Every structure is written in structure tokens, then in C-alpha cells.
Amino acid sequence: MTTIHDVARVAGVSISTVSYALSGKRSITESTRRRVEAAVRELDYRPNAGARMLAGRRTYIFAVTEPLRADTYEPAHMAFVLATATAARTYDYDVLLLTQDEATGGLSRVTSSRLVDGIIVLDVLREDERADLVRSLDIPSVLIGVPDDTAGLVCVDLDFEAVGRMALDRLADAGHRTVTLLGQPQAVYDRGSNFPPRLRDAFLARAAERGIDAAFHAVEREPSDMRARLATLLDADTPPTGVVFHCEEQQQTTALELLAERGVAVPGEMSIVSAAPTFPTSGFRPPLDRIPLVPAYTCGRAVELAINQIAGSVEPRVELVPPTYEDHGSVAPLPAA
Amino acid sequence: MTTIHDVARVAGVSISTVSYALSGKRSITESTRRRVEAAVRELDYRPNAGARMLAGRRTYIFAVTEPLRADTYEPAHMAFVLATATAARTYDYDVLLLTQDEATGGLSRVTSSRLVDGIIVLDVLREDERADLVRSLDIPSVLIGVPDDTAGLVCVDLDFEAVGRMALDRLADAGHRTVTLLGQPQAVYDRGSNFPPRLRDAFLARAAERGIDAAFHAVEREPSDMRARLATLLDADTPPTGVVFHCEEQQQTTALELLAERGVAVPGEMSIVSAAPTFPTSGFRPPLDRIPLVPAYTCGRAVELAINQIAGSVEPRVELVPPTYEDHGSVAPLPAA
């Protein structure tokens, strides 16, 4: 194994100079820096991680806690894990994955053994024991999501309430007076997931403000449930003319298939907005307007805040990322009755 | 921070005794072991990870490389990551997650910096650059999956060929002469995923051996594709009386829905086997026989082999886990014509 001593010898300098040349923590003559770099390349030197951790009190590892509950497959979770790992790498950080059974125990363990410099908490519940733990842990931590009690926490998330309002406003502005939000499976709301109720409640509250007739329905994973739900809506006395999806890709494509089968024109007879999807909706038939959930941005910001905490200190806060509206032509003015 | 010196002082022993008491690497008087353990508990001591790595030349971390390609959502991947993490913890190991862009670069990096003791490779392609890298890396590594060239590698996987044969045999033994395998999206086969072709080819080869009329079709993710595909099959001159699914949950439920809509009795008129699902099929209507893919077992064995490699040496090998058949009543004898 090649060590810093080998590099120092080849470059003809001391090991401290090698260390500083690599870290940039003190100024180095251009020529010696180049010699060090050449030696590093020649020997293919890579600092020993354990030694670096021990001497430098920095591990360059984040713990990422994502329960990955066996029952909830949501691919969106994978997207957040991926985005967090990618963002971490831009700061030379790796991610250690902590799952369900290691949720709190694992966090305590990796924190007190100084295995990680910080914690990123994913899939935050409204009441989440990891939030309480993190509050007590005195280690840089960022939650991606907003629990009910945010005291003392640093949280980053898409502003799901703004998403709900934006979707409602878009439809209402186009003249729609009867709208429906088709959401996630009921279990997601029951389990205490933080963002689906935020979106739902803001949607309904805005509708009430504007005097719009709005309804909400949870939709299960089986395609049959979306079909049944949508069929019931279409067959009602006053069917909605605007629909907002806050469900997964399969549900949305199933709904579009049913609408096509029944000859309901989108947006002619039914305007649709896809709220907070992690997937593209421009390939749907027809393409759907969407207010995207952007894991890369949210996770990037979360990692940035964690890095800032490691460097200095960051005030507790809830940072909500404002949503943006992508028009793909699936909302049209309500035709005159 | 509490260190081993604190524990030693409180327990009234030397730090080496503390270390040995904790690792069990030399025999300790029962009474001193108890005093050490009491001190550890009292101080809530946890060995410093960096120091442990440096002095012990063991990091207790596995690198898990799972590309998590943004385009392939397959929830099964999440199940394997989860199962690997869980299995690792049973040996006191944590997992560092390496994704797509860090596939080979990341593996080299964490290996040469001695950040990890071993590598678990997930989502193996038939020709996988990670396999070549791992071969050259001289670090304990296990592939979950079987690339085309397995020379010098330790691989563990479900025996997908046996799965294909088992499914065919079950249907053929029940008298079915025309059978169809409905597989994954075409892109999965094109991308070079290792197991779908293995299952498919063994299925077709066994059918040829036994003189069964067998066909294969890739099925895309959109429910409409499964519907169209299945409708075409049902409307054919000689429709299959036996079907094997090697596709995701949504596709399978969609297919069952269509069969119900068209009044095709399962297993009365159509026998079905679900091949290599990670999800339960007993809740389907009707419940389906399955030959399950068991990530917990496969990943458990992979981790075990990695641990064995760390402890000593393990010969290169391909370990194929024999499949088991779960009968839920979805295969019936072919009714007399």
C-alpha cells in the first residue's frame, strides 16, 4: 500500500507538505505543488480513509436514513436516495445507507462512533422518531421533508402546499368550478407521511377560499381502483371538469387509458394537472401539465446545508422550494355549458 | 468524547484489556470482562470508527454498487439494496452506497482508500464493467447475478434457468401444450440484464425438449401493452392455456384484471405461474402460484461469502440458489378438448 511517506519521498518533500498540497490548507510554491501532484499520480496514491478520519476528525461520510419499508415500493424514494448520493459526491462525500430496522439505533451508532459527519433524513413522517433523535444528537443533520414539530431542525422540501394551491389556481383560473384531487393510497395518509396531506389540505383550503367545489379521493395501487374511482366520478350528476393527480405513474397512465376508452377529451372535456411527480409526463397521451418534484434540487440543497453545518453553524429552518408549473397543454378553459 | 482510556480507567484495567474484552480475541476472566462491560455501559462507550479502521485494518463497511439508473425504477432493486444492508448488519457491517456515475470510479476510490472491506455488486449486466474491475481489484467481492464471463468471480443468484424450467414443467406436467412467457420490457433484455434472458432461454429450451409449443413476449410498463398483448394471445387461433409471468406486479394485476373482464377462468381455462417475483402473489385475485425471488436469502448468502473472503479465502464460484415452487392453485390440468 502506498502511503503519504512514499509520496513525500518521491516528491522530495515532507509529509506535511504533501498533506497541505493535497488539502490546499496552506499556500504552497507552485513548483513543489506540481512535484507532489506528479508523485501522487505516479504512485496512484489515495489517502487512507481511516487515518484521515482519525487525524482530521472528518469522515467524509453522510448517513442517509431511508426506511425503505418493504411494503411501500414508491420509486420516488429511490430517486431521493440517488439524488442525495449524487449531491454528496459533489462535496467529496459518500453515503452510508441506514434502513428501517436501523433507523434510530443505527443513527445513534454511527454518530457516537464518529463514522459520519452528518445525517440526511429521508421519507420523513409527520411524527418521526428520527426527528426527535436528530434533535438530541448534536450532529449536522438535514431532513428532507417537514415533520409536524420542526423546532430545532433544518428541513428542506418542495413546498407541497404551494403545489396544491398552484394546481387549484390553474384549474380555477381556467374557469373550472368542480375539481377533484386523486391522491396516494390511503395507507400513505394513514402512515403519517408528511407531504401528501400538506398538498391535499392546501388544495382543499384554496378551493374553499375561491368557492370552488373540490373533492379528494385516495387511490390504491391496483389499476382497478383508479378505474373504478374515475368511472364513478365521470358518472356523477356533476362530474368534475378538472382533475389533479398526486399519485404514481401507473395510476396516471391507467386514468388516461380509461378516459381515452370512454372518449373523454383531454383537455377538451377534462383538464388535468399532475402534481409533484418525479417522472416526466410529457410522454403521456396526452402529455400532462405538471408541477414537478425535483429530487436533484431538493437533495442538493439538503446536502449543501449539511456541508454548511459541518463548516460552521446553520440556524434551524424550514426551507420550502417554490414549485414551478410546466405547461404541456392539458388544461383548457371550461367550455361554455 | 469518551475513549477507550476512559473505559479502562473506570474498569480499573488497561486499554488492551478493554479492547480484548470487547473483541473477544483473547480470554478474559469473567469478573474483569463484567467490569469492562459495566464501564462501557456506564459511559455509553462506542469505539471510534476511524481509529478502529486504522489500527485494525478492518472498516466494517461494504461498498454496495447499485446503479439505480433513473430510467429503470424496478422496485426489486430496492429490495436487494435493503436485503443487502440488512444482511450486512448481522455481521456488524454497514453499507456504503455507490450509484451509477460512481460505478467503477467509486469502486476504485473506496477500495484504494481502504474505506471498505468488500464489495457487493448488484444489478449485474451480462457484460458489466464492474465485473472486470472487481476481478482486478484484489478485494473481497461478491456479485449478485451472473455475468457472461464469471472467471475469477464469486457470484450468487437465484437459479433463473431452473425457474424457467420449473415453470415450464409445471404447466407441461398438467398437460398444457401451448404456453407463453410474458416477460419484462424489451429494454431490459436489450440493456443486457443478466437474469431475464437466462429465465427465458431455459424456458424455451425446456419447451423444445418436451415438444411444447412455447412463445415469449416482452411486455412494456404501460398497462395498455399488457392488455393488448394478452388480448392478442386470447384471440389467436390456438390461444395458450398456460402463461408464465416474469414481469412486475402492475403488469400481473393488469393481466388478471383483463382475464376477469373477459370471463377467462383461472385456472379453469388459463393456468398461470408467476416466475421470480419479489412480491407476494397470494393476495392476487385469483392467487397465483409463484417461484419466488428471495432477496433476503440471496443477499444473505452473498454477504456471508464476502465475510468468508475477509476472514480467509474463497474460491471463485457461481452459487445458484435452487428455486422453490409455491402452490396457490393457479395451475390446473388442461381440460379435455
Next chain:
DNA sequence: CTGAAAGCGCTTACAG
């Protein structure tokens, strides 16, 4: 059965 000590490979004050 136990202890004193060397050493793992770095980082970072401390000097010059």
C-alpha cells in the same frame, strides 16, 4: 490472564 508499548497513516499546531 493481563499490561506497557509500538504502530496504523494521516492532520495540524508549532517552529523556523
Next chain:
DNA sequence: CTGAAAGCGCTTACAG
């Protein structure tokens, strides 16, 4: 701008 040296907190021969 650079070097010699202390020290990070463990593990593990080496002694007894």
C-alpha cells in the same frame, strides 16, 4: 514557504 513532531484512538504482537 516548509519541516519535525505530536497526537488522533484504536489493535495487536511482545512480555511477563
